[in-house]
Amino acid sequence: MRISAKILAVLTALPLLALTACSTDADAEAAAPGPATELRLGYFGNVTHAPALVGVAQGLFAAELGDTTLSTQVFNAGPAAIEALNAGAIDATFIGPNPAINGFIKSSGESLRIIAGSTSGGAQLVVRDGITSAADLEGAELATPQLGGTQDVALRAWLTEQGLENSITGGGDVTITPTENASTLQLFSGGNLDGAWLPEPWASRLVLDAGAHVLVDEKDLWPDGKFLTTHLIVATAFLDEHPETVEALLRGTVASVDWLNANPGEAPAVVNAEIAKAAGKPLSDDVIARAFTNITFSVDPLATTLDTLLAAGVTAGTTEQASLDGIYDLRLLNKVLTADGVPTVSAAGLGEE
Incomplete structure (x- = not known):
């Protein structure tokens, strides 16, 4: 029996169509948003990064992340952390405001979003x-x-x-x-x-x-006397791909800030122990006590101060004048705060809230 060329072409194409369908389904599943297998988090070994230090030391991040593995990297200053974020070496980091502003501007608003506050003063x-x-x-x-x-x-x-x-x-x-x-x-x-x-x-x-x-x-x-020293940023791509993981990180951050404010007597020792891991030795009791008197902790990012910080960067010659519209995405933070029954925070017109 002879098979026509047309029928042969159809029969040949069927396995390819099935393979393509399977491939499309697999690609769609792989691209579907969901919790990340790993969260790579940056912070500094400073008292001004106490919410990060406590979140790690007390297991508050890990508890909220669940099956997502937490990996951490300690930096000395913000520009290096921004370089790591841009290079894909970390997914999120606690950082000062001016490096975040620079990173946002240099990427034309694409690379990062500020998702929470952390520390004022210090x-x-x-x-x-x-x-x-x-x-x-x-x-x-x-x-x-x-x-x-x-x-x-x-x-x-x-x-x-x-x-x-x-x-x-x-x-x-x-x-x-x-x-x-x-x-x-x-x-x-x-x-x-x-x-x-x-x-x-x-x-x-x-x-x-x-x-x-x-x-x-x-x-x-x-x-x-309120000025932003540290806030939390995330790579925009990571936020888009893994909002569940970012929300878990924010729950851990809120828990860490709450713990710091509820345990002023215990907090310096916990933070000092984490600083010792990063620096090789702890601070003296007098130093850690003095440092804590100069800082306050809040997840409010003090968004109304960001334009002033931008202007300072322009004056300093380290930043170019540009729009900061879109730099905040506080939706997940406000979702967490609402669930906790506490007031939400503002993006001051510079992003979503």
């Missing part, structure tokens, strides 16, 4: 004896954790407001050298730095361990 300009005013800083050598980081921007903008020239390329009335925090302590102790604008616990370490004094407490520069 940054100071501490200096050596003999410096008692801004005028005394002319010719000084100062340090910050990293170029373009939140404390770096704060220092450069403040110096400019005081009429002291500084440049991200060097020179000016004041020299600013971005320096890893532990090295800043060593350099200051050795008389090779005049001061530094630092987050906690490093400001307290220079004061109590190296004899510095506070020239500027950043809270004095903000209305009601």
Whole structure:
């Protein structure tokens, strides 16, 4: 019996059609959103990142993530964390506001979203004896954790407001050298730095361990003393693909902030133990106690302050002027807060809430 060419073509095509259908179904299943197998989370070994440290130490993140494996990476400053996020090495990170602003702007609003607040306060300009005013800083050598980081921007903008020239390329009335925090302590102790604008616990370490004094407490520069030191961001692609995992992370963050506020006596020791893991040794009791007096914890991202932080970055020369529309996505956070029966937070018109 002869089979016509037309029938033969149909019979040949049937297995291919079945294979294509199976492949399409598999691709659709693989692309379907759902919990991630792993969440790679970044944070710093600083007191200003206490919600992250407590979330890890107390198992609050892991409890909410369930079958999703939590992997962590500790950074010294924000720009390095943004590089890791952009490179796909981490999925989310606790971070200061100015690196997040830079990352958002440089990616034309595509790479990241701010999904929660974390910490307010806890940054100071501490200096050596003999410096008692801004005028005394002319010719000084100062340090910050990293170029373009939140404390770096704060220092450069403040110096400019005081009429002291500084440049991200060097020179000016004041020299600013971005320096890893532990090295800043060593350099200051050795008389090779005049001061530094630092987050906690490093400001307290220079004061109590190296004899510095506070020239500027950043809270004095903000209305009601509230300014954002740390918030939580996530890669936009990860948020789109795994909203359940991001919501679980947010539940853990809310739980961590609540724990910190409910356990002020126990919190310093828990945070100090995590800092010891990152730094190799714990802080002194006096340092950790002083650091905690300078900070407050809240998942409110203080969105109304973000335009001011952007303006400071422009003044500092580390950020270009651009729109921040869309930088926040607080929908999942507000879902968690609503479920807990507490007030929601605002994106101040800069994103979804």
